[in-house]
Amino acid sequence: QVHLVESGGGLAQPGGSLRLSCAASGFTFRNYGMSWGRQVPGKGLEWVAGILSDGTSTYYADSVKGRFTITRDNAEKTLYLDINSLKPADTALYFCGRFRWGDFTRVQAMDVTLYDTWGRGTQVTVSS
Numbered sequence: 001q002v003h004l005v006e007s008g009g010g011l012a013q014p015g016g017s018l019r020l021s022c023a024a025s026g027f028t029f030r031n032y033g034m035s036w037g038r039q040v041p042g043k044g045l046e047w048v049a050g051i052l053s054d055g056t057s058t059y060y061a062d063s064v065k066g067r068f069t070i071t072r073d074n075a076e077k078t079l080y081l082d083i084n085s086l087k088p089a090d091t092a093l094y095f096c097g098r099f100r101w102g103d104f105t106r107v108q109a110m111d112v113t114l115y116d117t118w119g120r121g122t123q124v125t126v127s128s
Contacts, residue, residue, distance in 0.1 A: 009122030022096030050109035
């Protein structure tokens with residue numbers, strides 16, 4: 001059974017940093033492109049970053065480029081998202097997702113409907 005569990009969220013000050021983690025189980029992690037998305041109440045899931053199965057390419061939404069870094073450790077079956085220069089607008093529930101067809105192009109990565117599994121999320125709140 002595919003299982004994704006996010007952690008690392010919390011309350012942070014503007015300008016601060018956080019590292020989110022996503023522990024994967026129940027499937028061959030190294031075979032799948034993975035992404036992070038986020039959601040605020042009343043809005044749909046927003047894709048923010050994706051990474052190929054072997055970690056050789058990464059993609060970012062324009063709104064987070066230069067501040068967010070997505071990485072993965074295939075040996076540990078874990079996906080990461082480093083968030084720097086936090087802004088109040090980054091406040092959201094953050095999810096990790098598995099792309100349903102293995103690897104993806106940037107255009108495919110951005111389509112949240114093409115993911116077959118999302119975790120339950122970890123809350124990030126940015127406030128002074």
